[in-house]
Amino acid sequence: MPGAEVRVxxxxxxxxxxxxxRSLKAVLGPAQQQLDxxxxxxxxxxxxxxxxxxxxRYRRALNQWMPRPLGARDADLEALLLAGFAQLDALGLPDHAAVSATVQAAHQMGRSHQAGMVNALLRRVQREGVPPASPLNAFPHWLADAIATDWPRLADSIFAASLAEPPLWLRVHAGKSTPEAYLQQLQQxxxxxxxxxxxxDAICLPAAVPVTQLPGFAEGVVSVQDGSAQQLADLLTDLPAGARVLDACAAPGGKAAHLLERQPQLAVLALDIDQRRARRMQETFARTGVQATVLAADxxxxxxxxxGQLFDAVVLDAPCSATGIIRRQPDVxxxxxxxxxxALIDLQERLLEATWTLLRPxxxxxxxxxxxxxxxxTGQVSAFLQRHADARFVDPGEAFGHACPAGRQWLPGEDGRDGFFYAQINKINS
Structure with a gap:
């Protein structure tokens, strides 16, 4: 049956x-490559x-509806049922196609003896829907407590937004088009x-489409980048031609490409510790037509x-908990x-200390x-400022989200954006 392979x-x-x-990033790409x-x-x-x-929520429904819970040996069957529930509940796919293809997938997976149960459970979703549940229940207790402590008045909206389907944000290449012109192409x-x-440089699509359907994507006219991440380039718009910029954790290269699309005269060194991710940066730069030096290094x-030459600016988009992008990486x-x-906080501190030494006064x-x-x-930045007398925090202003003691913060879903933190630290002459 058409579509059964996708469900398998x-x-x-x-x-x-x-x-x-395993991480979703690691397994999803290879699986997609099996589909033409x-x-x-x-x-x-x-x-x-x-x-x-x-x-x-789906597992809670399964536990309520099944006479006994699925065991460890049924992990593939539970995964198929989760996929079936998602089609009918979250994605709203046509009932007949979703049910039939998922039942056929059970046969293809060697679960023919349980195909009737799969059909019955999916039909129940059709009739009754999946019982509602608080988004809070999806979060591990330690993380829910941390969010509630940090954002007590906004925690409920953070939990809900983190489980919602996000829009697709596009960044239009400033050297190849304009958002207004590209919007017309999309409409056509x-x-x-x-x-x-x-x-x-931003355009927002309420519903995502494959990048292959985006006019000019292969030619680098447009790239996928969330609105929050796009805003980082606004903090570096006044750099002079020839300025040396270090993007210290640059893969997959979107922020460095954005800087160079706006200011091609910059001398950008894009660094990443992983060789494979460094190759992805090279692909990004080749597609967008920008020139940057790529280095796989720590x-x-x-x-x-x-x-030995000091940099005029350093971009440190540090490894982190990814708690602002759970809606895009729900396996977090x-x-x-x-x-x-x-360990993450220690790594961020070491990156701050190492890159600060490379920045000119x-x-x-x-x-x-x-x-x-x-x-x-803000805790990381505040501690850094206390350690360095030559460091000064510069508030980028209300356009960058909620004010923090040392930085600005967007929260998930605000203005359709991902959760993202920014802090500008200037190095003064000591």
Whole structure:
């Protein structure tokens, strides 16, 4: 049956993520490569993301409706049921196609003896819907407590927004088009989109489409980048031609590409510790047609790669808990552990210390994360400022989100954006 293969692959991805502890990024891409049609690849991604966002609610329904819980040996069957629930509940796919293809997938997975049960459970979703549940229940207790402590009045909206399907944000290449001109191209292609006046290069699509359907994507006219991440380039718009910029944790290269699309005369060194991710940056730069030096190296160990010339600006989009982008990486709720936080905070501190030594007096360091936890954000920056007499925090203003003691914060879903933190630290002459 058409579509059964997509459901089999979705069950495999979800089993790998939920039962085998693998990251969604690691398993989704290879699974998509098994599908020839871009629409099938997009459907596979949508099913997996929706199932992971609502996993807690779907599992609770399964436990209520089944005479006994599924065991560890039924991880593939549970994954298929999660995929089926997501199609009917979150994605609203046509009932007949979703049920039939998912039941056929059960046969293909060697679960023919349980295909009737799969059919009955999906038919119940059709009739009754999946019982509602508080978004809070999807979060591990330690993370829910941390969010409630950091954002007590906004915690409920954060929980809900983190489980909602996000829009698709596009960044128009400033050297190749304008948002207004590209919006017309999208409209001609029948793609619903809107201009976001607050962001210089942004267009927002309420419903995502495969990038292969975006006019000019292959030619670098447009890239996918959330509105929050696009705003980082606004903190570096006044750099002079030839200014040396270090993007210290640059992969997959979107922020460095954005800087160079606006200011091609900058001399950008894009660094990442992982060789494969460095290759992805090279692909990004080649597609967008910008020129940057790419290096696979550890920003914490500049003695191994630095040429001794100070930088005019440093961008440090630091590794973090990713708690601001759970809606895009819902496996964070499964894989992020409380005991991970100390190591992440230590790494952020070491990156700040190492890159600060590479910045010239009068230069600026932009510290950013896609976290919403204060320990990684304003707490990290405040501690850095106390350690360095030559460091001055510069408030970028209300356009960058909620004011914090040392930085600005967007929270998930605000103005359709991801959760994101920014802090500009200027280096003064000591």
């Amino acid at each position: 692959l979705a069950a495999g991805v979800l089993q790998d993520v939920c039962a085998n502890g 049609d871009s629409r099938d690849r997009a459907l596979l991604e949508a099913i997996c993301l929706a199932a992971l966002r609502q996993r807690g 292609a029948g793609i619903v989109a809107e201009r976001v006046a607050e962001l210089r 920003a914490c160990q500049p003695q191994a790669w630095w040429d 709720l499964l894989h992020r552990r409380e005991q991970d936080m100390a 009068g230069g600026r360091l932009i510290y950013a994360t896609c976290s919403i936890l204060r320990s990684e954000n």
